[in-house]
Amino acid sequence: MFLRNYWYAAAFSGDIPELKPVARTIMNEPVVFFRGSSGRISAVEDRCSHRAMPLSAGHIDGDVIRCAYHGVEFDGQGRCTRIPNQDRVPASAHIRTYPVVEKDSMIWIWMGAADAADPSTIRDNEEHRSDDWSWTHFYFHVKCNWQLLVDNIFDLTHLAYIHANTIGGNPNTHFTADTKVNFDGERVQLNRRMPNSVPPKSYVDGKGFTGNVDRWQEVEYHPASGMILRVNAGACDVDTGAYEGKRDHGFKILNVHCVTPETETSTHYSWSICTNADKGSGVDKVVFDQFYDTIREDEDALELQQMRINSDPDRPFVGIASDGAVNMARKLLDKLARAESDKIAAE
Numbered sequence: 001m002f003l004r005n006y007w008y009a010a011a012f013s014g015d016i017p018e019l020k021p022v023a024r025t026i027m028n029e030p031v032v033f034f035r036g037s038s039g040r041i042s043a044v045e046d047r048c049s050h051r052a053m054p055l056s057a058g059h060i061d062g063d064v065i066r067c068a069y070h071g072v073e074f075d076g077q078g079r080c081t082r083i084p085n086q087d088r089v090p091a092s093a094h095i096r097t098y099p100v101v102e103k104d105s106m107i108w109i110w111m112g113a114a115d116a117a118d119p120s121t122i123r124d125n126e127e128h129r130s131d132d133w134s135w136t137h138f139y140f141h142v143k144c145n146w147q148l149l150v151d152n153i154f155d156l157t158h159l160a161y162i163h164a165n166t167i168g169g170n171p172n173t174h175f176t177a178d179t180k181v182n183f184d185g186e187r188v189q190l191n192r193r194m195p196n197s198v199p200p201k202s203y204v205d206g207k208g209f210t211g212n213v214d215r216w217q218e219v220e221y222h223p224a225s226g227m228i229l230r231v232n233a234g235a236c237d238v239d240t241g242a243y244e245g246k247r248d249h250g251f252k253i254l255n256v257h258c259v260t261p262e263t264e265t266s267t268h269y270s271w272s273i274c275t276n277a278d279k280g281s282g283v284d285k286v287v288f289d290q291f292y293d294t295i296r297e298d299e300d301a302l303e304l305q306q307m308r309i310n311s312d313p314d315r316p317f318v319g320i321a322s323d324g325a326v327n328m329a330r331k332l333l334d335k336l337a338r339a340e341s342d343k344i345a346a347e
């Protein structure tokens with residue numbers, strides 16, 4: 001199941017360098033992203049209309065991309081602008097273009113009807129441009145269905161086991177956390193608190209905690225403002241204001257998880273890690289490295305899950321008590337899928 005009429009963060013700005021085409025299949029459609037010499041990003045079909053050569057194998061010249069095979073050229077709107085040694089360019093030579101927006105160092109693409117794409121609905125990710133945060137980003141190609149990745153981010157009890165050596169451990173703390181799930185029909189929010197708990201290794205390395213902490217984890221998913229999940233987490237020394245909004249003195253991390261389906265069983269997973277850990281001290285790099293290892297642990301688990309699902313795809317999952325937020329996210333996505341198919345049926 002794919003949802004097309006939404007903005008997807010398919011890459012970070014640094015993933016699409018100037019004058020180097022980047023191929024990404026999204027929802028089974030081959031797309032090539034390219035940044036011309038004006039710096040503007042474009043996304044068009046990765047297939048030359050002449051004889052199907054992938055344009056990602058071609059060359060960027062100014063703001064057009066030139067097919068590597070016989071030199072036919074296309075601009076960022078998908079218009080064929082030149083056929084060598086031929087004056088007339090037939091309309092059938094044009095290719096599909098996709099609305100694309102660069103905002104807060106992320107490349108957003110709209111895979112649905114172009115006239116429904118409204119860039120003003122894309123939410124801010126201000127941590128990527130604020131001096132208060134140090135941040136970096138990574139890209140993983142994960143061989144799993146995109147909804148497993150959404151499940152994984154809402155299912156934070158897995159930290160106790162999969163991430164025992166990084167951000168997790170302490171199963172009792174995770175399974176007994178004070179947990180609230182809110183679903184308003186458009187957005188799912190998960191808020192977890194772990195007061196007076198033992199900080200995990202990455203928090204100690206990031207902030208140097210010597211005693212227990214008041215810890216929080218807050219996940220927000222609002223597809224109408226972009227297909228990303230924002231996870232705001234961190235900890236303060238016990239009873240120093242973490243739950244009254246006074247967190248700047250503590251350890252704060254913010255992940256932006258961009259979940260973009262490639263196929264039914266593979267996903268482009270771009271993610272950022274932002275932290276208030278001291279810039280320039282090297283501590284922020286320690287946090288980034290630990291998160292890289294953490295998300296690699298997720299990738300391994302997700303691919304193993306998908307492997308078993310592939311061998312018996314119709315076998316249902318059995319729910320457990322800690323699945324509350326996962327169930328709400330699935331409910332939201334099912335609702336959005338129904339709305340999208342009803343709209344298509346009515347057209």
Ligand code: FES
Nearest residue numbers: 048050051067070
């Ligand atoms: S296949 Fe692209 S120019 Fe011929």
Ligand SMILES: [Fe+2]
Nearest residue numbers: 158163294298
């Ligand atoms: Fe995880």
